[in-house]
Amino acid sequence: MSQSATIRVLIVDDHSIVRQGLATIINRDPEMTVVAQAENGQQAIAHFREHQPDVTLMDLRMPQLAGVEAISAICAEFKPARIIVLTTYDGDEDIYRGLHSGAQGYLLKDAKPSELLNAIRTVHHGQQYIPPDVGAKLVQRLSNPELSERELEVLGLMAQGMSNPDIATALTIGESTVKSHVNRILSKLGVSDRTQAVIVAVKRGIVSL
Numbered sequence: 001m002s003q004s005a006t007i008r009v010l011i012v013d014d015h016s017i018v019r020q021g022l023a024t025i026i027n028r029d030p031e032m033t034v035v036a037q038a039e040n041g042q043q044a045i046a047h048f049r050e051h052q053p054d055v056t057l058m059d060l061r062m063p064q065l066a067g068v069e070a071i072s073a074i075c076a077e078f079k080p081a082r083i084i085v086l087t088t089y090d091g092d093e094d095i096y097r098g099l100h101s102g103a104q105g106y107l108l109k110d111a112k113p114s115e116l117l118n119a120i121r122t123v124h125h126g127q128q129y130i131p132p133d134v135g136a137k138l139v140q141r142l143s144n145p146e147l148s149e150r151e152l153e154v155l156g157l158m159a160q161g162m163s164n165p166d167i168a169t170a171l172t173i174g175e176s177t178v179k180s181h182v183n184r185i186l187s188k189l190g191v192s193d194r195t196q197a198v199i200v201a202v203k204r205g206i207v208s209l
Contacts, residue, residue, distance in 0.1 A: 007032045007124050010053040012044040012070070013086070014062040018109070022057060022086075025113045032120065041065025041073075048074050048081070055120050058103065060087040060094060061208065068101045075102030082123045086116075091205025092141035095134055105129035145188040147206070154181040159198045159207045 009026050011034055013019050023034045036047040040062045048056065056074070060067040067085065074081050084105035085098040095106055105123045107116065108131075119129040130138070147155065150171075157167045164182065168175040182194065191197050201207045 005031065007055060007120060008035045008051065008053045009033065009120065010036050010038065010044070010047055010051060010056040012038045012041070012047075012057060012062070012067070013059040014039050018059075022116075025116060026120070029117055032117070041067060041070030044070045045073050045077075048078065052078065054082065055124050056081065056083045057086045057120075058083050060085060060089055060098060068097045071098070071101040071103050082126075084119055084123055084129065089205055090134070090137065091203055092137040092144070094205030095138050096141040097205075099130075099138065106134050107131070108134075141204075147185065147188055151181055151185050151188070152206070154178060155185050155197065155201055156207050158182070158185075158194055159201065159209060 009032055011019050011022050011026075013022070016039070019037045019039070023037065026032045026034050035051045035053055038044040038047045042065045044056070044058065045065075058067045058071055067087070071083050071085075074083065081102070083103045084107055085103045086107050086109060087094065087098075088109050090108055098106055105119050105128060107119050107129065111119075111131075115131075122129040153171060154167055157170055162170065164175050164178045168178045171178070182197075186192065186194075186197055189197050189200050191200055198207070202209055
């Protein structure tokens with residue numbers, strides 16, 4: 001990335017008004033400049049290749065290609081990439097996936113402008129930026145039982161309102177197998193019924209509606 005004194009920033013968010021607001025805050029700082037803006041993950045990858053910014057602000061949930069997938073692709077191609085997840089989602093699974101994909105920071109959109117600029121400087125200097133409340137949720141996520149890929153599939157279909165027979169048909173497995181997966185999901189999420197499981201999963205960012 002650039003070795004100049006000015007920190008070059010790429011903004012990735014699917015809402016134009018958010019991008020413009022962030023650009024205004026960043027460009028007011030004499031030590032920073034916004035070099036490009038993208039509205040989805042595919043554009044983010046293309047703009048990163050073109051501009052190779054010092055720091056990228058990445059939203060998580062966007063059309064065409066989501067933030068986690070974009071972060072993974074960028075970090076696979078550019079090892080020194082420094083990325084901050086900037087999102088409204090604070091579920092422990094969202095945090096885990098964002099940082100696990102290669103981001104060095106995680107910040108919520110209700111943060112003050114001064115905190116945003118501090119996060120950009122911190123990550124630019126090669127350090128992680130993880131606020132205490134985000135760190136606490138990350139620790140909680142790491143202590144929770146891991147859902148298997150099949151359990152995640154079943155949970156996603158549960159969130160769509162599918163019954164056990166519907167899930168069995170969709171995944172081409174037996175209904176008894178679905179029941180076993182559902183029981184393990186309830187146990188791992190610490191809930192007693194399917195509705196609670198979906199509510200907890202959405203809140204944590206494991207699935208989205």
